[in-house]
Amino acid sequence: MEKKTLFTVSIYTENNVGLLNRISAIFLKRHINIESFTTSECEIKNVFRFIILVEMTHSGIGKIIKQIEKQVDVIKAFYHTDEETIFQETALYKVKSSSLFEEREIQKSIKKSNARIITVNPDFFVIEKTGFRHETDKLYNDLAPYGLLQFTRSGRIAVTKSKMGISEILNTFKNQKKK
Amino acid sequence: MKNNKNISGAEAVIKSLIKENADLVFGYPGGAIMPVYDELFKFQDKVHHVLTRHEQGAVHAAQGYARSSGRVGVAIATSGPGATNLVTGIADAQIDSTPIVCITGQVSAHLLGSDAFQETDIIGISMPVTKWSYQITKASEVPVAIAKAFYIAKSGRPGPVLIDITKNAQFEMFDFNYKKCIGIRSYSPIPKIDKNKILDAAKLINAAKKPLIVSGQGVILANAEKEFKSFVEKSGIPAAWTILGASALPTSHELNVGMVGMHGNYGPNILTNQCDLLIAIGMRFDDRVTGDTNSYAKQAKIIHLEIDPAEIDKNIIVDVPVLGDCKESLSMLSKNIKTKSYKNWLKTFDDLMKKEFNKVIKNDLAPKKKGLTMGESIIAINKFTKGKAIIVSDVGQHQMVACRYANFIESRSNITSGGLGTMGFALPAAIGAKMGAPKREVVAVIGDGGFQMTIQELGTIFQLQLPVKIVILNNDFLGMVRQWQEMFFDKRYASTEMVNPDFVSIAKAYFLDSEKVENRSDLEPAVKRMVESKKPYVLEICVEKEANVFPMIPSGASVSDIRLE
Numbered sequence: 001m002e003k004k005t006l007f008t009v010s011i012y013t014e015n016n017v018g019l020l021n022r023i024s025a026i027f028l029k030r031h032i033n034i035e036s037f038t039t040s041e042c043e044i045k046n047v048f049r050f051i052i053l054v055e056m057t058h059s060g061i062g063k064i065i066k067q068i069e070k071q072v073d074v075i076k077a078f079y080h081t082d083e084e085t086i087f088q089e090t091a092l093y094k095v096k097s098s099s100l101f102e103e104r105e106i107q108k109s110i111k112k113s114n115a116r117i118i119t120v121n122p123d124f125f126v127i128e129k130t131g132f133r134h135e136t137d138k139l140y141n142d143l144a145p146y147g148l149l150q151f152t153r154s155g156r157i158a159v160t161k162s163k164m165g166i167s168e169i170l171n172t173f174k175n176q177k178k179k
Numbered sequence: 180m181k182n183n184k185n186i187s188g189a190e191a192v193i194k195s196l197i198k199e200n201a202d203l204v205f206g207y208p209g210g211a212i213m214p215v216y217d218e219l220f221k222f223q224d225k226v227h228h229v230l231t232r233h234e235q236g237a238v239h240a241a242q243g244y245a246r247s248s249g250r251v252g253v254a255i256a257t258s259g260p261g262a263t264n265l266v267t268g269i270a271d272a273q274i275d276s277t278p279i280v281c282i283t284g285q286v287s288a289h290l291l292g293s294d295a296f297q298e299t300d301i302i303g304i305s306m307p308v309t310k311w312s313y314q315i316t317k318a319s320e321v322p323v324a325i326a327k328a329f330y331i332a333k334s335g336r337p338g339p340v341l342i343d344i345t346k347n348a349q350f351e352m353f354d355f356n357y358k359k360c361i362g363i364r365s366y367s368p369i370p371k372i373d374k375n376k377i378l379d380a381a382k383l384i385n386a387a388k389k390p391l392i393v394s395g396q397g398v399i400l401a402n403a404e405k406e407f408k409s410f411v412e413k414s415g416i417p418a419a420w421t422i423l424g425a426s427a428l429p430t431s432h433e434l435n436v437g438m439v440g441m442h443g444n445y446g447p448n449i450l451t452n453q454c455d456l457l458i459a460i461g462m463r464f465d466d467r468v469t470g471d472t473n474s475y476a477k478q479a480k481i482i483h484l485e486i487d488p489a490e491i492d493k494n495i496i497v498d499v500p501v502l503g504d505c506k507e508s509l510s511m512l513s514k515n516i517k518t519k520s521y522k523n524w525l526k527t528f529d530d531l532m533k534k535e536f537n538k539v540i541k542n543d544l545a546p547k548k549k550g551l552t553m554g555e556s557i558i559a560i561n562k563f564t565k566g567k568a569i570i571v572s573d574v575g576q577h578q579m580v581a582c583r584y585a586n587f588i589e590s591r592s593n594i595t596s597g598g599l600g601t602m603g604f605a606l607p608a609a610i611g612a613k614m615g616a617p618k619r620e621v622v623a624v625i626g627d628g629g630f631q632m633t634i635q636e637l638g639t640i641f642q643l644q645l646p647v648k649i650v651i652l653n654n655d656f657l658g659m660v661r662q663w664q665e666m667f668f669d670k671r672y673a674s675t676e677m678v679n680p681d682f683v684s685i686a687k688a689y690f691l692d693s694e695k696v697e698n699r700s701d702l703e704p705a706v707k708r709m710v711e712s713k714k715p716y717v718l719e720i721c722v723e724k725e726a727n728v729f730p731m732i733p734s735g736a737s738v739s740d741i742r743l744e
Contacts, residue, residue, distance in 0.1 A: 069489070
């Protein structure tokens with residue numbers, strides 16, 4: 001069996017209803033589980049970028065990318081390994097306020113992990129940590145013994161180290177607009 | 180155009196169809212599409228609507244129309260069950276690259292998501308099997324969406340598009356202004372041909388000693404029959420075809436070496452694993468063509484002419500991919516190759532054909548047994564249509580026999596459900612095929628199983644008085660499944676034997692001319708009467724119950740393990 005690797009898939013698309021469904025269906029059809037999924041408008045107005053994390057074989061990912069690009073509303077799709085990207089995830093931790101004052105260890109963990117307290121009120125406080133998965137995991141493990149009221153982690157966001165092959169295409173879009 | 184100010188969304192739908200020259204549509208009315216039907220009534224001199232007896236019939240008819248005419252087929256249905264009944268045909272069109280536009284009604288926008296009467300999420304349901312789809316909730320979106328729909332359906336690798344229109348958008352008034360779609364920035368339907376790839380391919384072709392061409396429907400979809408024929412003739416390379424590639428090259432052409440795949444000819448299958456160069460043109464290496472991919476043409480270099488980048492290296496890794504429109508790439512290739520002939524190599528095909536003839540074809544076409552065969556029925560059709568008919572086949576044994584023995588002279592003469600294998604396809608598709616090519620004879624060849632899946636379309640044929648000829652090859656079995664049960668399941672005939680009605684009586688109840696043939700001596704006169712008739716005609720031919728289709732590549736076996744018995 002060919003080895004599986006974690007790939008960051010970047011998909012540039014038009015802003016159309018239902019496209020999310022179309023893209024996820026391509027993975028569904030091949031019984032591939034999506035590890036994380038993020039979407040937002042990219043550097044060009046009205047062009048959206050999906051960032052999808054999947055574990056797949058090298059030969060499989062190439063085929064999937066072509067199937068994605070085949071969709072009418074997809075402008076271009078790419079895949080990259082971890083080494084080729086700068087990537088981060090954000091996690092939020094909600095903890096009882098009393099434990100912040102009673103447990104000195106919590107304050108230490110927050111400091112050590114470079115996390116940020118984004119809100120404090122008499123009942124609870126919320127910590128935000130942006131970083132690699134192992135960093136948000138570590139903070140999770142540190143805080144868990146004191147009781148986490150809520151925990152959530154975003155999907156991966158990533159940019160590539162090298163220039164994205166899409167820049168030229170997107171620039172032509174910009175110029176088209178000007179005309 | 181005058182009178183485009185302040186018109187309804189429904190009128191805009193019809194005016195958009197007129198702008199796209201869609202003067203024939205197939206469909207079935209219902210609540211959520213009624214405003215559109217009301218406009219169809221007003222514009223009936225410009226857009227002819229054919230009322231089928233089931234929405235599945237409408238979509239298959241649209242497919243048949245598209246396949247025989249090369250134009251975009253249109254099917255219209257209401258929301259809910261009307262829309263879901265289209266899904267099989269849409270999936271069929273997706274996998275067989277057939278350009279169709281389906282228009283469905285939908286509940287009013289304010290009711291979306293409320294489980295309203297006849298509401299289904301048809302956009303969601305059809306998404307995996309459409310090339311593109313769009314839900315219109317405002318009248319002003321009608322012209323843009325329909326223009327895009329036609330452009331997407333027919334450009335590049337064709338496919339089905341679905342447009343869902345909420346009822347409020349059909350009623351809403353707006354000023355209509357139609358612009359044809361000429362491009363979509365995120366969509367490049369035809370890849371540019373890389374000249375270096377042409378040169379690489381030409382080099383391989385010029386050096387080859389035992390090359391083989393396998394062509395698919397891509398040649399027909401690209402209208403590249405002429406370029407294909409010149410390429411074949413200049414290169415001198417034996418040319419085989421997939422089931423959907425049939426008829427692009429005349430059957431009698433001296434370089435036509437027959438069909439590849441599970442029930443294809445013996446020679447091209449065996450020699451796929453002996454050739455030194457395989458030139459795949461507009462085909463997608465379907466598993467029914469390749470058998471076991473791990474032992475498919477491993478000894479050969481492979482060139483792949485293809486319009487869809489996603490097909491390159493999908494099933495078979497190739498040496499030289501030539502992306503682009505094959506009409507163009509074939510003529511570029513022809514300019515760069517030497518004129519050659521492969522006498523000894525062609526003789527290997529002839530020798531294997533002789534073997535196939537002795538073991539299989541002889542018994543199929545001139546049987547010694549009393550029972551009629553499917554093969555001799557097809558030969559009789561060939562004889563009286565002089566090979567000029569469009570053969571629309573359903574799915575199963577008769578389909579394989581029809582494609583093996585039909586004599587094709589013209590392109591677009593073979594219409595069948597290849598990729599999806601949709602039983603019930605042929606009868607409605609034959610309606611569309613005849614209306615798409617009214618001057619041509621259309622013969623539907625259908626099994627007793629498939630015939631009963633869309634039998635209601637006899638009503639459509641009667642109402643239209645459409646002179647399609649329908650041949651039922653009746654073996655009182657779901658023959659292909661029975662054959663597998665005989666070969667691989669120790670003859671346990673689980674639910675494959677059919678107790679059938681009298682098809683002649685059914686046809687007569689629809690006021691159609693009909694007869695039944697049980698003896699060999701009656702076969703040719705009956706086929707002759709059918710072909711000579713100017714009216715629709717149903718001919719039931721009772722064939723041997725337990726005959727098998729050979730050659731056959733057992734599922735999962737290599738193409739070179741093809742069996743003759």
